Amino acid sequence: MLLAFARVILAGRFILVVFFLGLMWGLALYALRFMGKLWELTTEIWQKTEADLLIDVLHLLDSVLVASLVVMVALSSYDSLVDRLQGEADQQEMRWVSRTDHGNLKIKVATAMVAISSIHLLQLFLQAETQNETAIFWRVVIHMVFLVGAVLLGILDRLGAHHGDAGKNERV
Template sequence: MTMLQKVIAQIILASRYILVVFYVGLAAALLVYAGQFLVKLGGLAASFPAADDNTFLIGLLQLIDKALVAGLVVMVMLSSYDNFVARLEDQESRHQIGWLSKLDPGNLKIKLASAIVAISSIHLLQVFMNTGSYTSSDILWKVVIHVVFIGSALSLGVLDRITDKAARQPAQAE
């Protein structure tokens, strides 16, 4: 390997630290989103005695939706940092965070797709609980989009299983 190739390789390898900007940005966005969650929680609590069951349930579903999105952001931040920048370790015990080591980019895609389906399900449930606010066309499109999310998640799962099975098979002698 020539000196130029070594320098280029070092530059490319070091460029992974640029990703930290994105992960810190996601952490900042998560903080803002937590503020939005608290505002929504405060509004829900303030309406508690007077709110009917349907209104309260829709508000609660919105909080669940926000929690799922926040978990999604954390999952992406931590696993992406761990996979692409540097290993995350518990500084006191020097043990790697257990679940993080099992979350490779393929597994992350499956978990993201599952979370998106769950979030879409909550949105669809909110629509069904409040059908008077939507046209039939709006509801139809929301259902179609949800089915597309389900199909995408299933396709990712099937592809992941196929590639995982192929990776586990011993190489055939030629």
């Protein structure tokens, strides 16, 4: 009975494929929007000031970071939760599942969020004369929260690597 239950739960990982396909569809839609922004930038290149051009390029960079984040999460999740189990699903020996280290993925996501937030702040600072001081203040506070969170995740990951058998952990 317990073995059958375990097999049903293990087979349930294939439901995640729907979510990964949804992420890729969303990424394709995001790529279409990116192409639209790039086309708009191309057609209006001579009407833009240097500062406006820089802000538009930063928007493109922001899009690249967001798209990379989506791909990174989808690929690493698929690899660790669906694909690796493919050849091992029939085996009873699946100790590696408990050794998978998602800490590295969390740090990468947090770092990407800090980078995206940094780009947004840079865009805001380039237009500071037209921005509300309260809005700037709160965006800086939010950025600092992201930054502190990423640093704490890094510290916790380092501390976790020193406890137990660090060699058993797989890096994502």
